[in-house]
Amino acid sequence: AQSVTQPDIHITVSEGASLELRCNYSYGATPYLFWYVQSPGQGLQLLLKYFSGDTLVQGIKGFEAEFKRSQSSFNLRKPSVHWSDAAEYFCAVGASGRGNQFYFGTGTSLTVIP
Amino acid sequence: EAQVTQNPRYLITVTGKKLTVTCSQNMNHEYMSWYRQDPGLGLRQIYYSMNVEVTDKGDVPEGYKVSRKEKRNFPLILESPSPNQTSLYFCASSFAGTGPYNSPLHFGNGTRLTVT
Numbered sequence: 001a002q003s004v005t006q007p008d009i010h011i012t013v014s015e016g017a018s019l020e021l022r023c024n025y026s027y028g029a030t031p032y033l034f035w036y037v038q039s040p041g042q043g044l045q046l047l048l049k050y051f052s053g054d055t056l057v058q059g060i061k062g063f064e065a066e067f068k069r070s071q072s073s074f075n076l077r078k079p080s081v082h083w084s085d086a087a088e089y090f091c092a093v094g095a096s097g098r099g100n101q102f103y104f105g106t107g108t109s110l111t112v113i114p
Numbered sequence: 115e116a117q118v119t120q121n122p123r124y125l126i127t128v129t130g131k132k133l134t135v136t137c138s139q140n141m142n143h144e145y146m147s148w149y150r151q152d153p154g155l156g157l158r159q160i161y162y163s164m165n166v167e168v169t170d171k172g173d174v175p176e177g178y179k180v181s182r183k184e185k186r187n188f189p190l191i192l193e194s195p196s197p198n199q200t201s202l203y204f205c206a207s208s209f210a211g212t213g214p215y216n217s218p219l220h221f222g223n224g225t226r227l228t229v230t
Contacts, residue, residue, distance in 0.1 A: 009154075032216045043118070043204055043221030044157075051216060090156065094215030101215040102147075106156040 002027045002095045006105035013081050014113050021076040021108050023091030032094035033074045035065055038107075039087045047089075050074060061085070086112045116141045120205050120222035127195055128230055135190045135225045137205030144210035145217070146188040147172070148180065150201040151224075157204065163188055164210055195229040202226050 003026045013019055025031055032051055036044040048059025055067040065076045074091060091105040118139045127133055139146065147162040149172075159172030163182040177199055179191040188207075192199060203225045208217040 004156075032213075034218060036219075036221075041223070043223045044206075044219070045221070046218040049218055094213065094217075096213070096215050101145075101162070101213065102159070102219065104149075104157040106154060 002103045004091050004093050004103050004105040006108050008108045010109045012111040015083050016080050019078045019081045021089050023074045024072050025093045027093050034092040035076050036090045037087050083112045118220050118222040120225050124226050126228045130194050132193050137188045138186050139207040143207035145214035146207045148190045149204045152201050197229050200229050
């Protein structure tokens with residue numbers, strides 16, 4: 001069955017420090033992978049997506065993610081975090097077939113300290 | 115501006131009183147979906163629609179109804195709300211294309227529902 005695991009419920013980083021948010025997926029075929037960000041009181045906004053090709057994908061707001069098939073991972077990274085990056089981050093996998101087409105992780109809440 | 119609009123943003127109601135949460139998108143998307151977000155559980159799909167008059171259950175459909183009479187609108191109906199339906203609800207849409215699992219979702223800003 002398809003599933004997405006985000007092992008870190010909450011992460012705190014200092015402003016200017018690097019960031020890596022972990023995501024592991026379980027899916028039998030080639031995955032379509034997404035990272036979304038949810039700011040307080042807002043809906044989810046797409047950060048980046050991976051469908052095929054280059055395993056390092058660039059997104060908005062300076063984020064990038066690397067697809068590693070051997071590890072079933074799609075970790076999100078940012079070299080230098082800004083205070084405005086404080087939000088909740090969701091990893092998702094798109095799944096073909098009838099029924100639910102998108103499986104979301106439980107989210108990682110990011111706190112940025114000055 | 116391309117957007118998904120949900121109303122209301124906040125709703126407090128009592129057990130058993132029927133309610134409807136509206137969702138409208140202006141991007142001509144075929145695919146629309148409803149999710150509920152609960153702490154520690156992430157987003158779970160309630161219902162989805164591949165196009166007008168085509169709807170199907172997601173992972174947690176019990177206690178909910180939907181309809182898709184027009185392409186732009188996808189209302190969520192709770193005919194007899196119960197306290198366990200207290201949650202944050204999101205409507206989302208995307209192009210169906212060859213997917214829609216390969217198209218990014220566009221989300222509304224959410225509806226926070228409290229059932230007492």
